[in-house]
Amino acid sequence: MDLIAIVDTMFARVNMGDYAVxxxxxxxGFESTFLIKRVTVPxxxxxxxxxxxxIEFYNAKIALALGMPGKAEIDQVCAHxxxxxxxxxxxxxxxxxxxxxxxxNEAQTxxxxxxxxxxxxxxxxLNAYWxxxxxxxxxxxxxxxxxxxxxxxxxxxx
Amino acid sequence: MDLIAIVDTMFARVNMGDYAVxxxxxxxGFESTFLIKRVTVPxxxxxxxxxxxxIEFYNAKIALALGMPGKAEIDQVCAHxxxxxxxxxxxxxxxxxxxxxxxxNEAQTxxxxxxxxxxxxxxxxLNAYWxxxxxxxxxxxxxxxxxxxxxxxxxxxx
Amino acid sequence: MDLIAIVDTMFARVNMGDYAVxxxxxxxGFESTFLIKRVTVPxxxxxxxxxxxxIEFYNAKIALALGMPGKAEIDQVCAHxxxxxxxxxxxxxxxxxxxxxxxxNEAQTxxxxxxxxxxxxxxxxLNAYWxxxxxxxxxxxxxxxxxxxxxxxxxxxx
Amino acid sequence: MDLIAIVDTMFARVNMGDYAVxxxxxxxGFESTFLIKRVTVPxxxxxxxxxxxxIEFYNAKIALALGMPGKAEIDQVCAHxxxxxxxxxxxxxxxxxxxxxxxxNEAQTxxxxxxxxxxxxxxxxLNAYWxxxxxxxxxxxxxxxxxxxxxxxxxxxx
Amino acid sequence: MDLIAIVDTMFARVNMGDYAVxxxxxxxGFESTFLIKRVTVPxxxxxxxxxxxxIEFYNAKIALALGMPGKAEIDQVCAHxxxxxxxxxxxxxxxxxxxxxxxxNEAQTxxxxxxxxxxxxxxxxLNAYWxxxxxxxxxxxxxxxxxxxxxxxxxxxx
Numbered sequence: 001m002d003l004i005a006i007v008d009t010m011f012a013r014v015n016m017g018d019y020a021v022x023x024x025x026x027x028x029g030f031e032s033t034f035l036i037k038r039v040t041v042p043x044x045x046x047x048x049x050x051x052x053x054x055i056e057f058y059n060a061k062i063a064l065a066l067g068m069p070g071k072a073e074i075d076q077v078c079a080h081x082x083x084x085x086x087x088x089x090x091x092x093x094x095x096x097x098x099x100x101x102x103x104x105n106e107a108q109t110x111x112x113x114x115x116x117x118x119x120x121x122x123x124x125x126l127n128a129y130w131x132x133x134x135x136x137x138x139x140x141x142x143x144x145x146x147x148x149x150x151x152x153x154x155x156x157x158x
Numbered sequence: 159m160d161l162i163a164i165v166d167t168m169f170a171r172v173n174m175g176d177y178a179v180x181x182x183x184x185x186x187g188f189e190s191t192f193l194i195k196r197v198t199v200p201x202x203x204x205x206x207x208x209x210x211x212x213i214e215f216y217n218a219k220i221a222l223a224l225g226m227p228g229k230a231e232i233d234q235v236c237a238h239x240x241x242x243x244x245x246x247x248x249x250x251x252x253x254x255x256x257x258x259x260x261x262x263n264e265a266q267t268x269x270x271x272x273x274x275x276x277x278x279x280x281x282x283x284l285n286a287y288w289x290x291x292x293x294x295x296x297x298x299x300x301x302x303x304x305x306x307x308x309x310x311x312x313x314x315x316x
Numbered sequence: 317m318d319l320i321a322i323v324d325t326m327f328a329r330v331n332m333g334d335y336a337v338x339x340x341x342x343x344x345g346f347e348s349t350f351l352i353k354r355v356t357v358p359x360x361x362x363x364x365x366x367x368x369x370x371i372e373f374y375n376a377k378i379a380l381a382l383g384m385p386g387k388a389e390i391d392q393v394c395a396h397x398x399x400x401x402x403x404x405x406x407x408x409x410x411x412x413x414x415x416x417x418x419x420x421n422e423a424q425t426x427x428x429x430x431x432x433x434x435x436x437x438x439x440x441x442l443n444a445y446w447x448x449x450x451x452x453x454x455x456x457x458x459x460x461x462x463x464x465x466x467x468x469x470x471x472x473x474x
Numbered sequence: 475m476d477l478i479a480i481v482d483t484m485f486a487r488v489n490m491g492d493y494a495v496x497x498x499x500x501x502x503g504f505e506s507t508f509l510i511k512r513v514t515v516p517x518x519x520x521x522x523x524x525x526x527x528x529i530e531f532y533n534a535k536i537a538l539a540l541g542m543p544g545k546a547e548i549d550q551v552c553a554h555x556x557x558x559x560x561x562x563x564x565x566x567x568x569x570x571x572x573x574x575x576x577x578x579n580e581a582q583t584x585x586x587x588x589x590x591x592x593x594x595x596x597x598x599x600l601n602a603y604w605x606x607x608x609x610x611x612x613x614x615x616x617x618x619x620x621x622x623x624x625x626x627x628x629x630x631x632x
Numbered sequence: 633m634d635l636i637a638i639v640d641t642m643f644a645r646v647n648m649g650d651y652a653v654x655x656x657x658x659x660x661g662f663e664s665t666f667l668i669k670r671v672t673v674p675x676x677x678x679x680x681x682x683x684x685x686x687i688e689f690y691n692a693k694i695a696l697a698l699g700m701p702g703k704a705e706i707d708q709v710c711a712h713x714x715x716x717x718x719x720x721x722x723x724x725x726x727x728x729x730x731x732x733x734x735x736x737n738e739a740q741t742x743x744x745x746x747x748x749x750x751x752x753x754x755x756x757x758l759n760a761y762w763x764x765x766x767x768x769x770x771x772x773x774x775x776x777x778x779x780x781x782x783x784x785x786x787x788x789x790x
Contacts, residue, residue, distance in 0.1 A: 008300050013314045015301030040296040042285045042304070045241070045257060049248035056252060070311070074261070077238060080393060083361075085245040087401040090365035091408055092249055094372060099361060103390070110314035127358045135355065142324050142356040143331030153386070156329045156426035166616050171630045173617030197609065198616040200601045203557070203573060207564035214568060228627070232577070235554060243561040250565055268630035396709060399677070403717040406681035407724055410688060415677060419706070443674045454672040458640050459647030462674070469702070472645045472742035482774050487788045489775030513767065514774040516759045519715070519731060523722035530726060544785070548735070551712055559719040566723055584788035 002034040005060035011043040012068035023125035048085030120149030160192040163212035163221035169201040170226035181283035206243030221255040278307030318350040321370035321379035327359040328384035339441035364401030436465030476508040479534035485517040486542035497599035522559030537571040594623030634666040637692035643675040644700035655757035680717030695729040752781030
């Protein structure tokens with residue numbers, strides 16, 4: 001049985017992990033091919049090492065790192081550090097960790113923020129599933145301007 | 159017996175380590191389940207390797223890295239480097255190191271600075287305890303907009 | 317038989333991988349000296365670890381990492397993180413990974429974007445081939461102001 | 475017999491290594507408990523690997539990395555890269571390397587520059603000695619706003 | 633017999649490797665104490681891993697990484713990434729790699745650019761030789777404000 005790791009934060013203002021769990025439970029093979037392990041950490045700088053721990057100590061095959069950088073300028077620097085950590089965690093563990101960040105200032109209202117989070121998290125949860133079990137889903141979408149959270153940009157038109 | 163590492167600096171203008179020690183001494187299991195080891199280094203760029211040394215040479219299960227970036231512009235670059243080091247130390251040791259930085263310019267007065275430091279350090283010391291012994295405390299707060307040092311932002315309202 | 321890895325993204329608005337595959341298929345030794353393995357990942361931050369996986373798990377001798385940073389300011393930070401990841405992946409695996417990024421804002425129109433992508437991808441695919449099998453092609457072009465995607469800058473004139 | 479490493483540069487405009495050597499020679503235990511090994515490299519980007527070589531090939535217990543970033547804007551980027559290297563060298567070797575940088579633009583005149591260098595280098599040489607042999611000296615100064623090169627900021631006043 | 637590695641690029645507008653080869657051929661011990669291995673890569677982001685490969689697969693004792701960042705703003709970010717890679721390559725291989733970058737915008741004319749390149753490359757080639765065989769040449773120049781490419785800044789005057 002494979003394990004898919006989901007790590008989110010207390011800092012985020014939306015329960016990001018719940019959407020990821022819900023999406024993956026609807027994928028074929030849940031509880032027969034793969035299980036889910038979810039952990040919550042304080043903030044997004046704690047995501048990288050938690051994902052790496054779940055990969056290396058629990059043998060997770062892929063991880064979702066869910067975070068929500070705040071509006072302050074310092075939050076952007078922290079988000080950069082958090083991202084660099086997730087990158088390094090992947091390279092040291094030879095395992096994909098999908099970084100799913102929703103910057104709080106991407107949405108104008110709380111309602112928009114919730115909608116954006118749900119869309120982005122669900123799409124990346126599905127991406128994680130595809131990467132493990134249906135890589136052709138990604139291959140057939142190569143260069144198609146696919147986005148998560150907002151509408152697809154679509155392919156360049158000749 | 160587990161070990162929790164606390165590292166702070168001579169550079170900071172508030173004794174950050176004392177608050178962390180005091181908070182952890184009030185947690186269940188002090189001196190029965192876990193002990194504390196505290197070290198002081200010159201400045202915040204020395205925190206990362208000291209935490210990693212305490213993890214790898216003393217078998218610390220988690221570490222608190224306590225620092226106070228100054229007001230100068232160069233201090234922001236140094237804080238970024240210190241943070242990247244703490245991130246790398248975590249990933250190389252597969253152990254959480256909670257970065258607890260209070261930027262001196264987050265407070266207007268010395269009194270506010272002390273209040274801010276105490277609040278943030280105590281909350282992160284408790285987070286460290288929860289991560290080791292009560293991870294459900296974090297899980298139930300997922301996406302709740304939890305902050306340390308200032309009031310919680312709270313969850314987005316539908 | 318050697319393996320050359322090609323990794324591109326769903327995020328890009330042009331099918332970058334197709335050009336790389338097509339160029340390499342025209343090189344001497346295709347299917348006798350080397351084969352191609354192509355994988356598509358969600359976005360450019362996923363390129364580094366996928367290249368490293370193909371190098372370390374499939375023994376790829378060189379990799380092409382094909383990505384297209386978008387126009388937003390945040391995309392520039394992400395591109396920087398993606399590039400740092402590709403750099404680290406190379407150093408940890410002791411293998412060249414040619415970073416082939418086309419920033420969407422390098423072209424004014426979709427038609428120009430497609431032309432730019434094709435040119436840059438094909439030239440770097442040929443570079444990858446040369447690095448493996450004809451290093452003298454590179455040596456004889458040392459200091460010649462060679463570019464990919466746009467016209468060569470040419471050597472400084474005395 | 476322990477070894478303390480001192481690395482400085484030809485680039486700096488003050489002989490930083492001489493001050494470090496002089497300070498350490500006055501510490502208790504010189505030539506009975508510890509010896510000094512000093513190396514000069516071209517510029518500050520060469521400090522990190524030289525310190526790491528002295529730690530790993532000569533078993534140095536701690537290192538001082540002495541550098542002087544110039545006034546140009548590009549020098550600030552280089553200083554950042556040099557600092558990141560010193561951070562990484564520490565984490566890979568599990569050994570403290572005290573970064574002692576004096577930015578040329580911290581002083582208005584050559585005379586001030588020399589005074590600043592001497593003060594900062596001597597204080598950090600003493601810090602290195604304390605870290606190895608008298609860690610309580612640091613612990614009793616926790617949160618005291620200690621500075622090197624300029625006057626101490628002092629602790630926040632209640 | 634030792635090996636000194638020289639790596640340059642097709643991207644540069646001056647044949648940087650030729651100057652390095654020429655300078656080293658004039659050093660004592662060429663072909664009796666040390667040999668040269670030169671490789672050309674596409675651009676400066678490819679320098680780090682090539683140097684590391686020459687160190688680890690060919691046992692090079694030191695390397696020169698020769699690159700020329702272009703004038704565009706994006707080139708500065710790329711140069712930063714290339715430099716970070718060279719730093720990491722050194723730390724992972726415990727071997728010096730002298731970064732010899734000439735930014736195209738350091739010179740006003742092609743003729744000045746060529747002069748600058750020749751001076752900087754030759755001086756760093758000599759530095760590499762000194763670091764291996766005559767470290768006292770560097771020690772006696774500690775803190776002397778030595779520069780490569782332009783005139784020495786000289787030591788601070790009391």
